Amino acid sequence: xxxxxxxxxxxxxxxxxxxxxNLVYWEECGNPDGKPAVFVHGGPGSGAKARTRQYFDPARxxxxxxxxxxxxxxxxxxADPATDLRHNTTHHLIADMEQLREHxxxxxxxxxxxxxxxxxxxxxxxxxxxxxxxxxxASVTMTRRSETEWLxxxxxxxxxxxxxxxVAGADGTPPDGDLxxxxxxxxxxxxxxxxxxATADWCAWEDxxxxxxxxxxxxxxxxxxxxxxxxxxxxxxxxxxxGVWLAEGELLREAGRLAGIPGVLVHGRFDLGGPxxxxxxxxxxxxxxxLIVVEDAGHLGGPTTRxxxxxxxxxxxxxxx
Numbered sequence: 240x241x242x243x244x245x246x247x248x249x250x251x252x253x254x255x256x257x258x259x260x261n262l263v264y265w266e267e268c269g270n271p272d273g274k275p276a277v278f279v280h281g282g283p284g285s286g287a288k289a290r291t292r293q294y295f296d297p298a299r300x301x302x303x304x305x306x307x308x309x310x311x312x313x314x315x316x317x318a319d320p321a322t323d324l325r326h327n328t329t330h331h332l333i334a335d336m337e338q339l340r341e342h343x344x345x346x347x348x349x350x351x352x353x354x355x356x357x358x359x360x361x362x363x364x365x366x367x368x369x370x371x372x373x374x375x376x377a378s379v380t381m382t383r384r385s386e387t388e389w390l391x392x393x394x395x396x397x398x399x400x401x402x403x404x405x406v407a408g409a410d411g412t413p414p415d416g417d418l419x420x421x422x423x424x425x426x427x428x429x430x431x432x433x434x435x436x437a438t439a440d441w442c443a444w445e446d447x448x449x450x451x452x453x454x455x456x457x458x459x460x461x462x463x464x465x466x467x468x469x470x471x472x473x474x475x476x477x478x479x480x481x482g483v484w485l486a487e488g489e490l491l492r493e494a495g496r497l498a499g500i501p502g503v504l505v506h507g508r509f510d511l512g513g514p515x516x517x518x519x520x521x522x523x524x525x526x527x528x529x530l531i532v533v534e535d536a537g538h539l540g541g542p543t544t545r546x547x548x549x550x551x552x553x554x555x556x557x558x559x560x
Contacts (some may be wrong), residue, residue: 243293249304255342257308257335259326264312265305265339271295274372274556275345277303277336280400281364281378283353283483284474286311286467292353294548299556303348305339307332308361310470317470320427320434328484333546340370343345349373349555351548354513355478357381359433361472362485363519364500365493373555374502374528377548378538379518381490387479390512391418394448397511401447402460408440419480426473448512452537459539494524501558502528503551505544506538 254264264281269292280287287304295302309317310326318323336359340348347370352360357376364371382385409421425437438524442460449459461473478484502525505516515532521532536544 241549243544244295244297245249247297249293252325255339257338258492261308261326263305263335264313265303267301267303268292269295269300269302271301271361273299273301275301275303275348277350279350279352279356279360280307281356282471283307283355283478284310284317284471294552296553296556300522303343308335310474316466317473318466322384327474329362330484332359337362337367339396347372351375351552352377354380355382358483361490363489365496368500372501374500375548375551377505377540377544378513379504379506379521380513381517381521382483384482384487386513386517387492389514394511396444396488400443405444408437420477422476423480426476434469438468439475441472442468446467450541452539468522491520494521496525497525500527505533505547506528507533507538507540507544510538512538
């Protein structure tokens with residue numbers, strides 16, 4: 240099975256006041272009496288997409304989607320340079336998830352995270368393991384500094400021309416300089432033209448890393464609407480420049496806290512942006528996890544990846560995991 244469930248609309252939605260002037264958008268769809276599950280979107284700063292609802296059997300799941308702080312439909316939006324991002328860290332997002340769970344009266348829920356969403360799902364799970372019934376992760380990341388170093392420097396060995404342009408876009412930051420911090424400064428610049436160029440340069444690099452999967456027929460980052468791109472790059476640069484406010488290797492060291500929680504890790508062998516090593520190391524440290532290596536996929540996945548995720552979610556809907 241690799242076909243998504245039919246499109247579905249939320250039966251309830253709202254804006255959760257999480258403090259510091261931030262309102263987090265959330266929605267519910269599927270069966271109100273079904274197994275609670277929450278989708279943790281990627282980015283950081285991308286927002287949840289309606290298509291994600293279709294991964295869950297609407298007859299068996301009570302599906303919760305939310306947009307992380309300052310992106311998607313959450314307010315204030317990071318595309319506005321006046322929006323203060325000081326209260327947007329991994330720890331704030333974990334607290335937002337827990338507040339949302341309590342707001343909805345859910346005892347425990349299944350976590351489904353993709354890319355950065357897998358990092359946030361893991362960070363939530365090791366902090367609140369008693370609130371997690373199961374975990375499904377695709378394009379697995381733990382967003383260690385070593386992983387960020389690979390994505391924004393190491394993989395440049397495959398794309399030297401594009402990486403040189405990425406570096407040049409950072410106001411001429413030398414290769415041994417702090418490239419991410421330079422982009423943080425540019426995305427906070429008072430001149431909108433400077434912010435726009437930094438956003439375009441960042442997205443061009445992200446698209447280059449995925450070009451082997453897209454064949455150059457699309458730009459998954461550059462083709463996004465202007466406001467979505469501005470928020471994505473501003474939040475991403477800030478998170479990665481700060482090591483996502485986690486100690487290096489913290490999630491791997493704390494993986495033992497996931498004991499007893501069933502999990503499925505789905506990862507493409509040819510994921511250049513997030514090499515398979517991360518999923519492998521997590522699987523080794525988490526005995527209750529199953530690792531599925533998709534031989535014909537990269538970071539964006541595809542029909543085979545989608546099929547594995549759908550089967551995992553369908554299984555957990557009935558197994559209690």
